[in-house]
Amino acid sequence: MALRTLILDFDGTCTDVPATHQRFLDETFRVYSAAYPMVTLERWERALTAVRAAAPDAAWMLAKVPAAPSGADPYVLAGEAISFLNREDGRRDPQPDFFTEPYKLAEAPFRPELVSVLEAADAMDLAIHFISNSDTKKIAGRLDSLLADKPALRAKIKVEGNAAKFSVMELPWDQTFPQWLRQRFERLPAEAARRLSRPIYLRRGSYMRALGTVWGDDDYGPSSTLVCGDIWELDLALPDALGCAVHLIERAPPYFTYAYELDAMTAARRGSSSYDLNGLLARLRRELASS
Ligand SMILES: [Mg+2]
Known part of the structure; x- marks a missing residue:
């Protein structure tokens, strides 16, 4: 099936996270320790080290079930370090938001090749969508600035933020979805092939809902879509199970891609990976040349 749609993750896939990760971690420590002065820098650093060491078997537990390896990026790492310290101190009280301000202060720059990749994808007549956990307005605003001198291209790019991948x-029973989409979801197994001491869950109803907004009534949507992300479990495991082509952007240090992610990409029916978005562009060219 010829490719018609490109779906991109945002953070880490289109941005250079290591460039500003230390600032993000420092700012998160500043905000967190202002709320809880018993958390010293020494304890914070020990928590980061412990969470990193426990990954990838330890997971991002934001939604109370494992969602991604706990050391995959500074956002997940900081969240899990805070949970670790909260448990250590016996804190159960509602937690204020520790991340919005650090995320803003430590804005990760776009990957330098992003604009040329978007232009090439558009020239290939691919519909371009972003699906991200980050806020829709935040991503849209950053794309507005990035593509300020290319308004025709910007107008074609759609953003589905707050996807809660x-x-x-399960898909909410009381909401209407195209029948084909609900059936595809219902056929999914609960978990992907076991590669860690914990399950890697596939039935991510919120992500499926975001994918559904891209595909609508088109039941050829999955087979004609390539999804590109930087965390296999969070971004690509579900699309792979649905029959999409998938491309992994391998993470740079200190957030190296784990071996199990590369094994999963090797096992993927239509998988590939690269260190930057130029590798994605090469993959798109190969797909279109063979269709
Ligand atoms: Mg990402």
């Missing part, structure tokens, strides 16, 4: 849940 970490939510392992």
